[in-house]
Amino acid sequence: MGDDAATPPLEGQAAFSRVLLKLSGEALMGGLExxxxxxxxxxxxxxVKRVADRGVETSVVVGGGNIYRGLSAxxxxxxxxxxxxxxxxxxxxNALALxxxxxxxxxxxxxxxxxxxxxxxxxxxxxxxxxxxxRGRIVIFAAGTGNPFFTxxxxxxxxxxxIHAEAILMAKNGVAGVYSADxxxxxxxxxxxxxxxxxxxxxxLQVMDVTALSLCMDNRLPIHxxxxxxxxxxxxxxxxxxxxxxxxxxx
Numbered sequence: 001m002g003d004d005a006a007t008p009p010l011e012g013q014a015a016f017s018r019v020l021l022k023l024s025g026e027a028l029m030g031g032l033e034x035x036x037x038x039x040x041x042x043x044x045x046x047x048v049k050r051v052a053d054r055g056v057e058t059s060v061v062v063g064g065g066n067i068y069r070g071l072s073a074x075x076x077x078x079x080x081x082x083x084x085x086x087x088x089x090x091x092x093x094n095a096l097a098l099x100x101x102x103x104x105x106x107x108x109x110x111x112x113x114x115x116x117x118x119x120x121x122x123x124x125x126x127x128x129x130x131x132x133x134x135r136g137r138i139v140i141f142a143a144g145t146g147n148p149f150f151t152x153x154x155x156x157x158x159x160x161x162x163i164h165a166e167a168i169l170m171a172k173n174g175v176a177g178v179y180s181a182d183x184x185x186x187x188x189x190x191x192x193x194x195x196x197x198x199x200x201x202x203x204x205l206q207v208m209d210v211t212a213l214s215l216c217m218d219n220r221l222p223i224h225x226x227x228x229x230x231x232x233x234x235x236x237x238x239x240x241x242x243x244x245x246x247x248x249x250x251x
Contacts, residue, residue, distance in 0.1 A: 015240030018057040018133060020165040021048065022156040022208075025065035025094055027173055027228050034066055036097050045101035047234045048138060052107060056238055057133040059163060060140045061156040062098060064090025084148035088115055091152060095142035096120060102138055109138045114146030114155070126162050133163065153212040161219050168221065169237055170208065171228035177245030178205055178225050194246050197223075207247055216247070223247040 027044065030037025052058045067090035078086075092113055099109045110132045113121035121142055122128065132139050144155040160168050174184070178200070181189040192205075197217030200207045207213060207225060216223055226233045226244030237243050 013240075014054045014056050014238050016056055016166045016238055018059075018163065018165050019051070019167050019169055019238065020059045020061060020156060020160040020163070021051075021169045021171065021234065022153065023060060023062045023098075023171050023228070024152075024173065025063035025067060025090065027171055028062070028094055028097070029066045032066075036066060036094065038101075041097055041101045042104070043231060044228075045098060045105055045107070047231055048098075049102060049105050049107045050235050051238050052136070052138050054235075054238060055136075057136075058138050059129070059133060059159065059165065060095075060098065060138065061152055061159060062091055062094045062140065062142070063152040064088070064094055066090075067093055081148035084144075084150075085115075088143040088146070091144060092117060092121065092142045095140045099140055107138050108136065109140060111140045111142055114141070114143040117143075129159075130163050139163075150211065151209050153208040154215065157208065157212040157215040157221070160221060161215065165221075168216070168223045169234060170223050170225045171234075172225060172244075173228055176227045178207055178247070180205070182206070192245055193242070194248070197247055197249060200247055207245075213247075217249060220249045222249075 028036045028041050030040035048058060064087045068087050095111045099111050102109045111121040112124040112129055114124045116123055129139050141159045144150060144152050145158055156168055176191060178192045178195060179189040180192060183189040197213050201210055201213050224237050224244060224246055226237060233243050
């Protein structure tokens with residue numbers, strides 16, 4: 001279990017009662033080329049637990065790119081559906097790693113999988129997920145939507161809507177939010193503090209995939225896009241601070 005005495009006291013009031021955090025698989029890599037960095041996962045787990053300790057009902061969708069990147073050569077030329085199922089299994093591995101890190105810090109968690117893996121995860125059932133959240137458990141959604149041809153971005157939007165989350169917290173690696181172009185390639189890229197879902201789709205900005213953005217737009221679900229590298233950011237957003245980019249229906 002984690003040492004609660006080492007955790008700084010919580011300040012400020014939570015602005016949300018239920019949120020969903022979307023993590024890319026790459027966020028778990030740290031400095032590795034692929035795979036998962038235990039220290040990086042532990043740092044993320046500490047941030048997630050801090051939010052849950054505020055009384056915010058917290059759920060997570062994690063991608064699988066960190067593992068699938070190592071399998072990309074084997075998946076070359078493979079049937080798309082088969083490759084997507086491999087990606088779903090990669091997200092289960094990441095979900096279990098995050099669950100273990102959270103539980104080492106004293107959090108109570110549940111992994112709910114969209115594909116049946118009864119030995120290591122509960123099956124995804126919407127009402128069960130909501131019950132876990134109401135009881136203060138951190139819920140990690142694994143295996144995407146359970147269907148090929150859909151990304152974990154779409155899974156995040158779908159699960160957030162199903163559980164009535166008030167916002168999606170979209171973690172990015174090394175960028176402060178949404179830009180007019182990739183700031184790592186274009187020095188003239190302009191930071192965008194606020195934008196609507198429709199504008200993000202029309203301008204083809206790298207927020208989420210179009211299916212996920214459309215779901216959020218149709219259901220007026222805001223997305224907070226922020227830099228995961230700053231360990232204070234998740235907590236700051238939950239406390240109502242303006243961090244990164246806000247994608248909303250009104251823009």
